[in-house]
Amino acid sequence: MEGKRILYVTTEMTPYFPENPMSSQALDLPKVMQSNGADVRIFMPRFGAINERRHQLHEVIRLSGMNMIVNDLDQPLIIKVASVPGERLQVYFIDNEEYFKRKDVYDTDGVLCSDNDERAIFFAKGVLETVKKLNWKPDVVHVMGWMSSLVPTYLKEYYSDDPFFQDAKVVVSLFDNGFEGELDNQLVEKLSFDKVEGNIKQYIEKPTHLGMIQASLEYADAVAKGEEVIPQDVKKYIESKNIPLLDFCEKEQSKEVYNTFYMEEVMNSN
Template sequence: MNGKKILFVSSELVPYLPENEVSLMSYEAPRMVNSNGGQIRIFMPRYGNINERRHQLHEVIRLSGMNLVINDMDMPLIIKVASIPRERIQVYFIDNEEYFKRKATFTNEDGELFPDNDERAIFFAKGVVETVKKLNWSPDIIHIHGWMASLLPLYLKVYYADEPLFADSKIVTSVYGSGYEGELDDQMKKKVAFDGISEEHISSLDAPSYNNLLKVAVDFSDAVILAAEDIPEDLKQYITNLQKPVLPYVSLQEFEEAYANFYSTEVLK
């Protein structure tokens, strides 16, 4: 991994959110690349339940200030950063008062999905790309973790298709066992189509379930990692039929060599 630039984009990340299979691997994979001489950037949403004082988040004025258009609405983009001290890893947080101020991640106190989770995912995808453009940092690999990040492959390959900074970037999506019950807003497909993304690219979003959202992610990825043992059979079969490089599940204790080899031999070949 020496000298390779890898952009990690994740829904969740320890130590900022509780430990689960997504948040833990979103930390361990960058740590592995960092310790093996790679260059990394990590992006995640700045949810309202992240303690900014404890984790010493601060706004980066030079990166903030632009508006992103989401379903014909101008939404201000705020960028904050923090460091994971023991690893010397910097994390960029995508923030917006409307989408990320509430004191929760994906659901309300009754466990119901927030009705604007689809717009939050669109905003997150666009916010990551626009910020990386401002950083003028061209990644060799873009590695996606978690469903809130899963629109990024689509936007990179379609909406930002002519962006030279990502012309040679390879996209890897890690697929986890389950992300959410039910479906996101039934207008999600129209909101994505508003950005000039054609029907053929997003037909799966007729019913925006977790499985269907991940199908869109892997459709526009160059390689896939099965990051859990209990991936839904429907989704697993869909991935098999894509005929793309797939890394089968490996445990957290054994992932380092497997991921490094997969990056080197299958993704960057």
């Protein structure tokens, strides 16, 4: 991937989150691909649980100041950035007081946050608009975590006529980090406000975890297993899709395995 640009969009990443398969891979994979000569950028939500002072986050004034319209409401976009300790990597954080200031990440006392659907919309639009403002055109957009699952949809539908993202390939990593219940059942209507409809409507009329993953896979050029065990219903759905699937590999093999995967499977996909 020498000279290629890879945009990583994740909802969790160490050291900003406790270590788990997703948060670890969200750090390890950009590191190894950077060592392979790729130009990488990492984006994640600035959840209130992240300690800004400890991790030395600071606002990027030249990137902040845009408004994202979510369900007909203007929401200010704030961009923050931090350097990963001991690494030549920077992480961009999508922030907004309404959606991400609270300490709760996905739920409150086991009950899903009622605006998780709008948080996912804001996150997807915020990432892609910021990348455009950076004038950094990605070759690959690699998403991790269900709150990132609308990124492929917005990339392929909302920006379908935008030459900036025209050649970008989408990779979705899968993890066993589902949620019980459903997001707001008005999600389809909220996406329709952005003229984002297409084939994903059938999956998110009742936006369960599986439905959100199916929506992300609808526009994926390739899929990767982020851990050995993924939910059975997700596994069955993948088997019905005719897209390349990378099996789980250990960290020690990821440098060679993912470089080959990106170059031979992802970049050459139709």
